[in-house]
Amino acid sequence: MRNLFAKTVTALAGADERVVLLSGDIGNRLFDDFKAKFPTRFFNCGIAEANMIGVAAGLAMNGYRPFAYTIAPFTTTRCLEQIKLDLCYQHLPVVIAGTGAGLSYAELGPTHHTFEDLAILRPLPHMTLFCPCDPVELRLGLAASLTLSGPLYLRLGKKGEPALHPTPPAFRFGRAETLREGADLALLATGPIAAEALRAADLLAAQGITARVASVHTVKPLDLDYLGTTFATTPLVVTVEEHSRIGGLGSAVAEWLAGAEPRPATRFLSIGIEDRFLHQVPSQEEARRVEGLTGEAIAAAITRRLG
Amino acid sequence: MNPSFDLAALDRRARELRARIIETSCRSGTPHLGSCLSCVDILVALYFHILRHDPAEPTAPGRDRFILSKGHAVPALFQVLAEAGFFPPALLADYGRIGSPFGEHPPAPGKIPGIEAATGSLGHGLPIGVGMALAARLSGRQSRVFVLLGDGECNEGSVWEAALLAAGQALGNLTVVVDYNKWQGTGRSNEIMALAPLAEKWRAFGWAAEEIDGHDLGAVCTALARREAADGAPPRAIIAHTVKGKGVSFMEDDNNWHYRIPTEAEVAEAKRELGVAA
Numbered sequence: 001m002r003n004l005f006a007k008t009v010t011a012l013a014g015a016d017e018r019v020v021l022l023s024g025d026i027g028n029r030l031f032d033d034f035k036a037k038f039p040t041r042f043f044n045c046g047i048a049e050a051n052m053i054g055v056a057a058g059l060a061m062n063g064y065r066p067f068a069y070t071i072a073p074f075t076t077t078r079c080l081e082q083i084k085l086d087l088c089y090q091h092l093p094v095v096i097a098g099t100g101a102g103l104s105y106a107e108l109g110p111t112h113h114t115f116e117d118l119a120i121l122r123p124l125p126h127m128t129l130f131c132p133c134d135p136v137e138l139r140l141g142l143a144a145s146l147t148l149s150g151p152l153y154l155r156l157g158k159k160g161e162p163a164l165h166p167t168p169p170a171f172r173f174g175r176a177e178t179l180r181e182g183a184d185l186a187l188l189a190t191g192p193i194a195a196e197a198l199r200a201a202d203l204l205a206a207q208g209i210t211a212r213v214a215s216v217h218t219v220k221p222l223d224l225d226y227l228g229t230t231f232a233t234t235p236l237v238v239t240v241e242e243h244s245r246i247g248g249l250g251s252a253v254a255e256w257l258a259g260a261e262p263r264p265a266t267r268f269l270s271i272g273i274e275d276r277f278l279h280q281v282p283s284q285e286e287a288r289r290v291e292g293l294t295g296e297a298i299a300a301a302i303t304r305r306l307g
Numbered sequence: 308m309n310p311s312f313d314l315a316a317l318d319r320r321a322r323e324l325r326a327r328i329i330e331t332s333c334r335s336g337t338p339h340l341g342s343c344l345s346c347v348d349i350l351v352a353l354y355f356h357i358l359r360h361d362p363a364e365p366t367a368p369g370r371d372r373f374i375l376s377k378g379h380a381v382p383a384l385f386q387v388l389a390e391a392g393f394f395p396p397a398l399l400a401d402y403g404r405i406g407s408p409f410g411e412h413p414p415a416p417g418k419i420p421g422i423e424a425a426t427g428s429l430g431h432g433l434p435i436g437v438g439m440a441l442a443a444r445l446s447g448r449q450s451r452v453f454v455l456l457g458d459g460e461c462n463e464g465s466v467w468e469a470a471l472l473a474a475g476q477a478l479g480n481l482t483v484v485v486d487y488n489k490w491q492g493t494g495r496s497n498e499i500m501a502l503a504p505l506a507e508k509w510r511a512f513g514w515a516a517e518e519i520d521g522h523d524l525g526a527v528c529t530a531l532a533r534r535e536a537a538d539g540a541p542p543r544a545i546i547a548h549t550v551k552g553k554g555v556s557f558m559e560d561d562n563n564w565h566y567r568i569p570t571e572a573e574v575a576e577a578k579r580e581l582g583v584a585a
Binding site for chain 1: 368415416423424425427428430431433434435436437438439440441442443445446464465468469471472475476
């Protein structure tokens with residue numbers, strides 16, 4: 001999706017001269033087209049992410065719409081205070097784009113794994129957390145981002161993610177989108193891992209279990225109406241995320257559930273990354289296997305839960 | 308820029324502002340007096356001689372921007388903004404009370420006219436200033452950006468990240484002033500970290516740097532006015548040698564006044580020294 005990110009931002013910049021692109025010295029050649037078309041609106045801010053966020057704030061305060069792009073851990077964990085104070089407190093429309101989130105860069109080790117980003121950004125007021133599951137949502141979300149008045153974190157995978165929406169949905173931040181209907185359980189997935197949730201639904205269907213699958217592309221603000229309906233009509237709800245089980249989508253749903261009146265009797269299962277560092281995983285696929293995040297592992301966990 | 312360059316008038320203003328800052332600290336219990344008093348002359352030079360701005364139109368796109376990156380000195384800036392006409396001085400009567408926007412650090416923009424950025428956590432103002440300077444260049448405005456840093460603040464790595472980018476982008480419309488009062492929260496700034504030689508550090512980072520006496524209003528005005536926004540030229544750093552607590556004998560160079568609140572008797576004594584009526 002990073003190629004589509006570059007292509008879409010370039011198109012947005014052509015239509016809106018407020019769009020500026022900041023990169024933390026990453027994306028070799030990725031932004032060549034943007035740079036060729038809009039040379040004065042591209043800033044390589046160097047390997048200095050804290051500064052890049054502050055610079056984006058200064059540009060946004062003067063009417064520009066900055067997209068600040070680098071690898072997810074460096075544009076989130078590394079510069080959390082700049083995000084909190086420069087962007088959230090001052091309520092500025094900056095898109096923080098984190099590429100290679102989750103286990104996308106599994107082989108690069110814990111320095112490049114990002115499964116705490118949603119947990120640290122979720123408590124920040126004014127923040128929108130957007131995790132598109134596929135290129136369709138990414139394209140729609142990028143266009144919609146220009147209508148926001150505050151900051152948005154865009155959680156990107158790597159490349160080659162398949163389209164999961166057969167037709168473009170009526171996109172809005174904060175609205176979950178059903179990818180597939182089913183009655184026995186609901187899988188609420190966020191980000192490209194939704195492809196594995198769909199695969200799990202396929203495997204469960206072969207056992208006669210039908211699963212609804214939804215893309216919860218916006219982890220903040222959560223689609224509370226969708227949660228309410230889903231918990232009221234489904235006996236089991238399962239969250240699936242390529243993020244720590246602490247602090248991400250599963251936690252957000254559990255927080256809502258803890259305060260829901262009346263308390264649904266629905267069973268709830270949170271599937272995500274365990275509380276540990278992952279060493280020596282040669283690929284994203286292997287890392288997902290280790291963490292039980294493949295379609296097969298998700299289906300097996302659900303079968304076990306259903307007894 | 309204000310065409311009149313009446314040093315005696317600026318000096319009178321600076322004295323009166325120092326007295327109000329000290330009074331307000333006593334009344335509201337707001338600390339950081341030493342840090343406020345060391346940068347009063349710089350603020351006076353900026354707001355009453357250098358900055359092109361219209362207090363009646365505090366968000367006019369073409370204005371010069373000033374960012375108080377050492378946000379804990381905002382009690383000084385609030386008094387200066389009131390004096391410059393950004394809001395009625397009477398508003399400061401509620402300083403520090405519940406619901407008042409006037410507190411120990413600058414709030415997010417939009418709450419107090421003239422406040423350009425929320426600062427207080429050190430090392431944030433210069434990156435924002437770099438973004439503002441880039442914005443001015445992009446939109447073809449002649450706006451200049453001034454950022455006031457503390458010397459202790461120069462401990463923060465983000466200051467130097469921003470310094471490198473500003474020089475890389477040749478932001479001639481950006482000026483940094485370092486309030487070099489030789490103290491930080493708990494000790495001498497040249498002993499805690501190897502800050503000196505500070506002007507040479509800025510030069511090594513690609514900036515045009517000069518050192519001045521930060522309490523010589525004529526020197527401060529001259530240095531700040533030395534060059535108009537010159538895009539493509541290196542950004543400028545003015546290392547202003549200052550005295551923490553400047554203007555009141557029993558506060559000068561005494562770091563206890565980073566946190567101490569003056570008594571009413573001390574306020575009266577300070578005003579007498581400043582030559583301001585009680």
